[in-house]
Amino acid sequence: MALSCRAHAFSVEALVGRPSKRKLQDTREQEQSELQENEGGEEEEERKNNAAEKNEQLEMPPKTEPSTTALSGSGGGSGNDNQLKSLKEKDIIQVELQGSELWKRFHDIGTEMIITKAGRRMFPSVRVKVKGLEPGKQYSVAMDVVPVDSKRYRYVYHSSQWMVAGNTDHSCMTTRFYVHPDSPCSGETWMRQIISFDRVKLTNNEMDDKGHIILQSMHKYKPRVHVMEQDTRVDLSQIQSLPAEGVKTFSFKETEFTTVTAYQNQQITKLKIDRNPFAKGFRDPGRNRWKQWLISSDF
Amino acid sequence: MALSCRAHAFSVEALVGRPSKRKLQDTREQEQSELQENEGGEEEEERKNNAAEKNEQLEMPPKTEPSTTALSGSGGGSGNDNQLKSLKEKDIIQVELQGSELWKRFHDIGTEMIITKAGRRMFPSVRVKVKGLEPGKQYSVAMDVVPVDSKRYRYVYHSSQWMVAGNTDHSCMTTRFYVHPDSPCSGETWMRQIISFDRVKLTNNEMDDKGHIILQSMHKYKPRVHVMEQDTRVDLSQIQSLPAEGVKTFSFKETEFTTVTAYQNQQITKLKIDRNPFAKGFRDPGRNRWKQWLISSDF
DNA sequence: ACGTTTCCACCTAGGTGCGAAACT
DNA sequence: AGTTTCGCACCTAGGTGGAAACGT
Numbered sequence: 001m002a003l004s005c006r007a008h009a010f011s012v013e014a015l016v017g018r019p020s021k022r023k024l025q026d027t028r029e030q031e032q033s034e035l036q037e038n039e040g041g042e043e044e045e046e047r048k049n050n051a052a053e054k055n056e057q058l059e060m061p062p063k064t065e066p067s068t069t070a071l072s073g074s075g076g077g078s079g080n081d082n083q084l085k086s087l088k089e090k091d092i093i094q095v096e097l098q099g100s101e102l103w104k105r106f107h108d109i110g111t112e113m114i115i116t117k118a119g120r121r122m123f124p125s126v127r128v129k130v131k132g133l134e135p136g137k138q139y140s141v142a143m144d145v146v147p148v149d150s151k152r153y154r155y156v157y158h159s160s161q162w163m164v165a166g167n168t169d170h171s172c173m174t175t176r177f178y179v180h181p182d183s184p185c186s187g188e189t190w191m192r193q194i195i196s197f198d199r200v201k202l203t204n205n206e207m208d209d210k211g212h213i214i215l216q217s218m219h220k221y222k223p224r225v226h227v228m229e230q231d232t233r234v235d236l237s238q239i240q241s242l243p244a245e246g247v248k249t250f251s252f253k254e255t256e257f258t259t260v261t262a263y264q265n266q267q268i269t270k271l272k273i274d275r276n277p278f279a280k281g282f283r284d285p286g287r288n289r290w291k292q293w294l295i296s297s298d299f
Numbered sequence: 300m301a302l303s304c305r306a307h308a309f310s311v312e313a314l315v316g317r318p319s320k321r322k323l324q325d326t327r328e329q330e331q332s333e334l335q336e337n338e339g340g341e342e343e344e345e346r347k348n349n350a351a352e353k354n355e356q357l358e359m360p361p362k363t364e365p366s367t368t369a370l371s372g373s374g375g376g377s378g379n380d381n382q383l384k385s386l387k388e389k390d391i392i393q394v395e396l397q398g399s400e401l402w403k404r405f406h407d408i409g410t411e412m413i414i415t416k417a418g419r420r421m422f423p424s425v426r427v428k429v430k431g432l433e434p435g436k437q438y439s440v441a442m443d444v445v446p447v448d449s450k451r452y453r454y455v456y457h458s459s460q461w462m463v464a465g466n467t468d469h470s471c472m473t474t475r476f477y478v479h480p481d482s483p484c485s486g487e488t489w490m491r492q493i494i495s496f497d498r499v500k501l502t503n504n505e506m507d508d509k510g511h512i513i514l515q516s517m518h519k520y521k522p523r524v525h526v527m528e529q530d531t532r533v534d535l536s537q538i539q540s541l542p543a544e545g546v547k548t549f550s551f552k553e554t555e556f557t558t559v560t561a562y563q564n565q566q567i568t569k570l571k572i573d574r575n576p577f578a579k580g581f582r583d584p585g586r587n588r589w590k591q592w593l594i595s596s597d598f
Numbered sequence: 599a600c601g602t603t604t605c606c607a608c609c610t611a612g613g614t615g616c617g618a619a620a621c622t
Numbered sequence: 623a624g625t626t627t628c629g630c631a632c633c634t635a636g637g638t639g640g641a642a643a644c645g646t
Contacts, residue, residue, distance in 0.1 A: 114638095114639085116602090116603085117602090117603075117604095120637085120638095121637065121638095123637095123638090154600090181480065184483075204602085217601075217602080218601085260601090261601065261602050261603080262601075262602075262639090262640095263639080269639075272638085272639080273638080273639070276637085276638065276639095277609080277610060277611095277637090277638090278608095278609060278610060278636090278637040278638045278639095279608090279609075279637085279638040279639060280608080280609050280610075280638080281607070281608035281609045281610095281638065281639080282608080282609090282638070282639055282640080413614095413615090415626090415627085416626090416627075419613085419614095420613065420614095422613095422614090453624085503626085516625075516626085517625085559625090560625060560626050560627080561615090561616095561625075561626075561627095562615080568615075571614085571615080572614080572615070575613085575614065575615095576613090576614090576633080576634060576635095577612090577613040577614040577615095577632095577633060577634060578613085578614040578615060578632090578633075579614080579632080579633050579634080580614070580615080580631070580632035580633045581614070581615055581616080581632080581633090
């Protein structure tokens with residue numbers, strides 16, 4: 001493996017599968033506000049290649065909640081609300097998405113993320129706050145991106161909508177895994193700071209050797225955040241799959257996105273330009289002023 | 300303490316003192332050059348850049364040694380030569396300074412490092428290769444900067460020399476400690492890469508809260524590299540002092556420097572401008588061309 | 599047609615020494 | 623007089639989307 005100690009992205013065959021909690025599908029919106037989609041780590045490894053049978057049609061954009069928190073009980077599956085409330089908050093690992101307002105604005109339009117051969121950052125990026133860790137215990141925090149379904153999508157301009165255009169060819173799909181550079185770190189330190197995954201890069205290059213997360217274009221994905229107990233002395237730079245135990249997984253509906261190599265929906269382009277500091281050059285007023293400069297100055 | 304998990308610099312009261320192994324002081328330089336050649340089995344790969352060296356008109360080009368290696372026996376400091384030679388190389392942690400040619404060129408003039416309130420990087424920066432670690436074991440690698448003596452210095456222009464100008468007032472001296480961001484990491488991974496401390500910043504602000512290394516201006520210092528066995532589960536972000544055991548410390552004579560807030564020796568300035576990519580704007584040819592631009596163009 | 603790649607102007611972010619000003 | 627600070631022009635390094643070229 002050509003990854004250096006801090007390359008942070010690793011192949012995880014075992015995680016390829018999509019979420020199989022189908023009965024949550026329609027209630028997912030509420031879960032976002034109450035408990036998000038928490039996927040208990042323990043039973044993740046057997047989810048391999050459940051083909052996505054249905055879900056062929058697009059869904060209506062969900063209504064947005066102001067802030068988003070995901071809880072994790074002990075076991076795995078999203079426990080129910082009452083049960084969770086009966087536990088002390090300290091005992092429950094809780095992950096709160098930062099910047100969820102912006103995420104929701106994108107989500108309402110239909111978030112698109114550009115992927116390139118060299119690797120492209122996400123905007124918005126995944127940023128979370130964690131609560132309920134044991135202060136003295138060591139944890140690692142990681143992120144990956146998993147398919148939402150096995151469909152290929154196509155953007156229909158005249159209706160400004162994404163339509164199913166076929167099925168995924170599961171050729172060389174290995175899910176990579178970005179370990180947050182601060183890992184491992186004490187629960188106290190993790191909880192004191194905002195955990196940002198802004199350096200994560202997405203690529204469509206299946207041969208990528210820079211440790212970026214490999215995705216297929218024109219597919220729907222969602223990022224996931226994993227909080228891992230680090231009591232055993234495993235070297236994260238070496239492991240090939242998630243530890244079976246002591247892993248809590250969180251995801252947020254509003255962070256779902258469709259991969260593209262060029263933006264399809266112009267509203268997305270506009271919002272990106274408007275909010276991403278690096279795109280400031282494309283904000284309107286006085287654009288192309290330099291051309292007039294060029295005209296008026298002679299060499 | 301306001302340090303985040305990866306701020307990497309920590310107060311270490313226990314390390315405040317100046318080096319006490321005085322008998323090694325004068326022989327250290329020989330150790331450097333002798334040891335780099337002995338048991339010369341597998342360190343041949345680093346000989347690449349010698350030919351590319353262009354020598355400026357400055358001082359005589361020093362007969363450049365390709366690299367500088369320091370060995371560590373069992374104890375804390377640099378063990379003695381004979382004893383080391385009797386051990387197998389694999390059992391000896393060995394740290395080789397990268398870029399020692401450049402360091403030596405600065406050293407021959409009298410290296411100066413600028414320190415600022417906001418924090419200033421070092422140039423050259425400390426970069427090392429480590430050998431002799433146990434591949435599977437976990438290590439952390441750190442750097443600190445310790446006084447060479449308790450003297451205050453002054454640069455005498457007409458003789459181009461640094462002269463003792465008084466003694467240090469040991470007021471608020473706490474040695475800080477920069478833990479390499481890859482820590483902790485397996486010996487295998489550490490040995491596979493060049494370990495660079497180029498993000499280290501030096502400051503003269505005793506109140507610094509950004510984790511930079513705090514130094515006093517007009518004093519002589521030397522950087523040290525520490526290789527720490529990480530078998531115990533200590534959180535480096537929390538510790539206040541170096542572990543007593545399992546730490547090997549290395550330093551290199553040619554990395555000594557004098558702290559300044561503005562360069563004193565113009566030969567140092569010239570060499571910095573010549574070699575530091577960020578100072579390219581001060582390299583001579585066509586400098587100030589933009590002014591003529593300004594004159595010929597009218598607004 | 600449609601999707602991808604490449605190059606580019608335009609940004610952010612931040613590391614240089616300079617030189618004037620300020621400090622002591 | 624010797625040091626330190628600050629704003630600055632000039633860099634490196636790299637993240638944007640546009641637009642044209644390039645597949646397929």
